Structure formats: C-alpha cells, structure tokens
Amino acid sequence: MASTLWVGTRKGLFALRADGARRNWKLVGPQFLGHIIHHVMQDPREPKVLLMAAKTGHLGPTVFRSSDRGRSWREAAQPPAFRKVSEGEEARAVQRVFWLTPGHRSERATWYAGSSPAGLFRSTDGGERWEPVAGFNDHPMRPQWAAFGTPDGEFLHSILVDPRDPRHLYIAISIGGVFESTDAGSNWTPLNEGCAADFLPDQTVAFGHDPHCLVQHPGRPERLYQQNHCGIYRLDRPGRRWKRIGSAMPKKVGDIGFPIVLHPTDPDTAWVLPMDGQSVWPRTSIGGKPAVYGTRDAGVSWRRLDRGLPHSQAWFTVLRQAMCADTHERPGVYFGTTGGEVWASTNSGDSWRCVARHLPEIYSVSHAA
Amino acid sequence: MSCTVRIASPLRSYTAGAAALAGRGSNLAEVLANLEQRCPGIRFRMIDEHNRIRPHMRLFVNTNEARELSEPVRDGDTVHVICALSGG
Numbered sequence: 001m002a003s004t005l006w007v008g009t010r011k012g013l014f015a016l017r018a019d020g021a022r023r024n025w026k027l028v029g030p031q032f033l034g035h036i037i038h039h040v041m042q043d044p045r046e047p048k049v050l051l052m053a054a055k056t057g058h059l060g061p062t063v064f065r066s067s068d069r070g071r072s073w074r075e076a077a078q079p080p081a082f083r084k085v086s087e088g089e090e091a092r093a094v095q096r097v098f099w100l101t102p103g104h105r106s107e108r109a110t111w112y113a114g115s116s117p118a119g120l121f122r123s124t125d126g127g128e129r130w131e132p133v134a135g136f137n138d139h140p141m142r143p144q145w146a147a148f149g150t151p152d153g154e155f156l157h158s159i160l161v162d163p164r165d166p167r168h169l170y171i172a173i174s175i176g177g178v179f180e181s182t183d184a185g186s187n188w189t190p191l192n193e194g195c196a197a198d199f200l201p202d203q204t205v206a207f208g209h210d211p212h213c214l215v216q217h218p219g220r221p222e223r224l225y226q227q228n229h230c231g232i233y234r235l236d237r238p239g240r241r242w243k244r245i246g247s248a249m250p251k252k253v254g255d256i257g258f259p260i261v262l263h264p265t266d267p268d269t270a271w272v273l274p275m276d277g278q279s280v281w282p283r284t285s286i287g288g289k290p291a292v293y294g295t296r297d298a299g300v301s302w303r304r305l306d307r308g309l310p311h312s313q314a315w316f317t318v319l320r321q322a323m324c325a326d327t328h329e330r331p332g333v334y335f336g337t338t339g340g341e342v343w344a345s346t347n348s349g350d351s352w353r354c355v356a357r358h359l360p361e362i363y364s365v366s367h368a369a
Numbered sequence: 370m371s372c373t374v375r376i377a378s379p380l381r382s383y384t385a386g387a388a389a390l391a392g393r394g395s396n397l398a399e400v401l402a403n404l405e406q407r408c409p410g411i412r413f414r415m416i417d418e419h420n421r422i423r424p425h426m427r428l429f430v431n432t433n434e435a436r437e438l439s440e441p442v443r444d445g446d447t448v449h450v451i452c453a454l455s456g457g
Contacts (some may be wrong), residue, residue: 059452062410094417
C-alpha cells in the first residue's frame with residue numbers, strides 16, 4: 001500500500017510520497033505556494049477526493065477540492081461563511097477554515113468544517129457549497145461557550161462523526177470545551193466533566209475548557225481521547241466524566257501537548273507529543289529533547305519513544321493537526337514541526353527518521369492511502 | 370458606468386492572470402458584483418460575509434481609499450484592488 005502524507009504549511013501544500021515499504025519518501029510540490037494551508041483531508045468514502053482549507057495572508061478563507069488525488073484543485077463555489085445578521089447582531093466573519101472532517105459513510109457527499117472564530121459548517125455536495133450549522137452557530141449559549149476568546153479568535157476543531165450514527169457528533173473549541181450533539185447538530189451540550197481548566201478562576205465550570213485535540217476510535221467509537229491544554233484524558237461513553245490518563249506520564253515531562261493520535265485498529269494504543277507548558281508556555285519539546293510518548297493500555301502507562309529523534313537542542317513545536325498515523329498493520333506515525341521538518345516512524349514509534357526538512361512552518365500532516 | 374479595475378497579484382488566479390479588467394457599476398458594490406460574475410470566487414476573498422472589506426485588502430477609487438462598498442464609481446474611474454500585508 002503506497003502512502004502519501006499531505007503536508008499543509010504556512011506557505012503552501014506539499015506531499016510526501018512513499019513506496020509500499022515506506023522506506024523511500026519523495027517530496028512533491030509545492031502547490032499553492034504562498035497559501036496558508038490549515039488542513040488537508042482525504043475522503044475515506046471516495047479516496048480520490050481531498051479537501052483542503054486554505055487562505056493567504058491577504059485574502060479571505062476558502063476550501064479547495066480535488067477529485068484526482070491532489071493533482072488538480074477547484075475552489076468551493078460557496079466557501080464557509082456565517083449567515084447575514086440583522087442590525088444589532090454580532091457580525092462574525094470566518095477568519096480561517098481551520099478543520100475539515102468527512103461525513104458519515106452513509107452520507108457520501110457530506111463534509112464538516114470548523115472555523116475561527118468558532119463556527120461549524122456543513123456541505124452536502126462534496127465541499128462545493130457550505131452552509132452554517134445554525135444549531136451550533138446560533139445556539140443561545142454559543143457566545144458563552146466561546147467567551148474566553150484569544151485575540152486570534154477561538155478555533156472550532158476536532159469535528160467527529162460517530163461511525164455508528166451520522167446524527168451523533170462531537171466538536172471541540174479552543175477555548176470553549178468539548179460539545180456533543182445527538183441530532184445532527186441541531187442542539188449541543190457540553191461534555192467537559194473531569195477536565196481541568198486551571199487557567200480559569202472557577203475550576204468547576206461546565207465549559208470554557210481548552211481541548212487541543214479530540215479523537216474517537218473508529219473501531220470502538222464509545223472511546224474518546226483528548227489532548228487538552230490541561231492534560232491528557234480518556235472518556236468511555238456513555239460515561240460523562242473524563243479520566244486524566246496523563247497523570248501516568250513522567251512528572252518531568254508532564255502531559256501538555258497539542259496532538260493525540262490513535263492506532264487505527266487498537267483502541268488502547270495512542271501517541272502524544274508532549275510540549276513545555278511551564279511558566280510562559282514555550283510550547284517546545286521539553287528540555288530541547290523531543291519525544292513521542294505511546295500507550296498500549298489506554299493510558300494506564302506510557303513509554304518514551306525517541307530513538308532516532310535528536311537528543312539535545314531540538315526545540316520542536318508540533319501543532320494539533322500536524323501528527324497522524326497511517327493504516328498499515330503496524331501503523332506508521334508521522335509528525336511535522338513548526339521548524340519545517342517531517343519525522344516518520346514506520347514501526348509505531350519505536351524509531352524515527354526525518355523524511356523532509358527545510359519546509360515552511362508546518363500546520364498539518366495527514367495520511368492518505 | 371464603465372471603469373477599469375486593477376487587480377493585485379494575489380487575486381490574478383481569478384482573472385486568468387489579467388492585471389486589469391474593464392468594470393461596470395455605479396458604486397464599488399456593483400463593480401465587485403460585476404467582477405464576480407466574470408471571475409467567480411474573487412469577491413469573497415476580498416469582502417467578508419457582512420460586506421466588509423477584509424483587513425488586508427484596500428480598495429481605492431482613483432487615488433481615494435474607499436471604506437464602504439457604497440463608494441460611487443464614475444465613468445472612466447479606476448478601481449484599484451490592493452493587498453496590505455506586513456511581516457513574513
């Protein structure tokens with residue numbers, strides 16, 4: 001099985017193509033040189049199709065679609081945008097399309113997009129025309145849910161569609177929390193019990209948390225994990241209280257980071273990439289010694305996976321969309337740094353090698369089969 | 370009203386590379402609507418969903434910067450679409 005990694009950067013789109021053994025990687029591109037690429041996703045229902053969230057420094061946000069595995073792209077006729085408002089209403093404009101998620105396998109042309117400021121959008125025609133999801137964007141609680149906005153605006157990301165039920169959705173907002181809908185987005189409820197929010201004055205809030213990355217295991221959809229601003233968590237539904245599995249991480253490393261990645265078939269296996277969340281939040285690898293940590297027991301224990309990674313003076317930052325796994329029997333794990341390097345492990349994290357360097361700041365790395 | 374619309378380079382993927390096009394309309398809103406008909410998608414990259422000029426875009430009618438899309442455009446005017454971005 002050949003592999004492609006789509007690498008979205010602050011200055012364009014690149015592809016890393018590997019042979020079946022994943023030994024040799026060839027860098028292809030750039031496409032869209034100068035564009036800010038926040039996310040690229042393959043459609044698992046129709047693997048030739050890719051969607052890409054893009055903008056430039058000057059121009060407004062949009063979505064491009066490829067139906068030939070990324071050889072050519074066409075812009076959406078109606079990119080994600082908030083609805084027109086009446087006088088006196090808050091007139092929010094999409095600043096960036098930050099996240100893309102393919103819909104349920106039974107809804108072959110449905111896609112979801114998340115934006116900054118926090119907005120949820122849906123396309124039912126394969127990404128050509130996007131409509132705001134009013135159930136979230138106009139929810140009476142939405143201004144409070146996303147009240148703790150950073151100057152750049154809060155981000156809506158990690159849109160999850162339950163593989164058992166297309167009406168069952170999760171989203172995450174940084175900063176705002178995790179929210180769940182069981183009616184295809186018409187209504188939403190917070191799902192943050194058990195998560196710390198130690199940056200807030202009130203630790204007992206129902207929302208206002210900062211999930212950095214939320215994932216759902218495809219083979220065991222009742223299992224959720226999140227890498228939060230305040231730790232690593234697991235939640236087995238129908239439970240509602242998150243368990244801080246990051247407590248089992250080494251104390252000197254802590255459990256702060258952006259991405260969390262799941263094994264494609266084993267719901268007990270996950271990988272994270274811890275970062276320095278002390279003092280002024282450098283958000284770099286801890287002590288200049290980057291390491292992935294993996295668990296094979298759903299977070300009861302963690303193992304440091306740094307063979308092949310630099311052992312000193314390597315100050316990686318890896319953003320939430322910039323780490324992924326492939327679907328091989330022994331999955332490959334990949335991440336891209338804001339310093340423009342892509343690192344690959346074809347043995348589930350046991351060893352690493354750099355497969356691309358000198359790229360622009362990397363925003364996303366996604367695998368396409 | 371006939372005018373000339375000068376297009377900044379980041380938007381020329383919508384104009385088949387053209388740096389200037391003939392425009393039509395009595396104000397900027399009409400000129401941009403006319404442009405959108407011929408270059409689909411170009412307007413939303415410049416103007417947000419609430420008809421506000423995006424933060425890194427500047428629109429001039431001749432040498433006067435326009436703050437609103439209601440800015441009048443007269444026969445023979447030149448509309449300049451300019452991008453404003455600092456840093457790397």
